[in-house]
Amino acid sequence: MAAPKPSLTALLVCDMVIEDKATNKKTLVGLFTDIWSTSFPVTHHKMGVYFCLTDAEGAYDVVLRLVSAESESLIAQAGLTLTISDMLAINDFGINLPVVQFPSPGRYEFQLFANKEFLGRKEFRVTRVEAKPS
Numbered sequence: 001m002a003a004p005k006p007s008l009t010a011l012l013v014c015d016m017v018i019e020d021k022a023t024n025k026k027t028l029v030g031l032f033t034d035i036w037s038t039s040f041p042v043t044h045h046k047m048g049v050y051f052c053l054t055d056a057e058g059a060y061d062v063v064l065r066l067v068s069a070e071s072e073s074l075i076a077q078a079g080l081t082l083t084i085s086d087m088l089a090i091n092d093f094g095i096n097l098p099v100v101q102f103p104s105p106g107r108y109e110f111q112l113f114a115n116k117e118f119l120g121r122k123e124f125r126v127t128r129v130e131a132k133p134s
Contacts, residue, residue, distance in 0.1 A: 003058030009090070010052040010119040017048035017094025024048060026092050033124045037133040040096050049110050049122075059086040059118045060114045064095050069107035069123055076100050079086060082114075102126045 015030030020081050035044055049064055059081070066076040091113050102108065109123040 003060060003115060004055060004087070005117050006053040006056035006060070007120060008051060008112060009054055010050065011110065011120050011122040012050045013110060013124055014048045014055070016044045016048050016051065016096055019094060024092075027103055030062075034090050035102070035124070035126045035130055037102075037105075037128045040128065041101050042126065044100045044102065045098070048094055049097075050092070050094050051112055051131075053091045053093070053114070053119075054083070054089065055087060056082075056084040056089075056091065056114075059083050061116075062093075063113045063116075065111045065113070066097070066100065067109060067111060069109045075102065075108065080113050092113075118129050 012028060012031055014028045014032065017029040020028065035042070052117055060077065061081055063077065063079045065074060076097055078097055080095065084091055105126050105128045107123055107125055110120045111121045112119045
């Protein structure tokens, strides 16, 4: 029997997700919805994504895709394998991406999949700003 499709209750973008190994609590550092740069391509050295799942039981191959919202071109991808034993549990997860390069200004989004089923997305903007005179 196939694992049921999980319900996504949260999807947040930040600089980093830190997990306390003793308590399994997550700390989200630097939540954001915008990245600004004076030139492109721009490299963002730390990106984390926190997500929360419920209504899940069984084995899941989770894939997190970062794409251009306009063209759907793939910028980065990460994944993990999860086994969830309690259908009623609320499960918190974090994925950290070490280095991400954005080719141009625009709207980008993280897309989350479990066992190839789309669960949800989180959009953010990458914006060109003028350099401040020195």
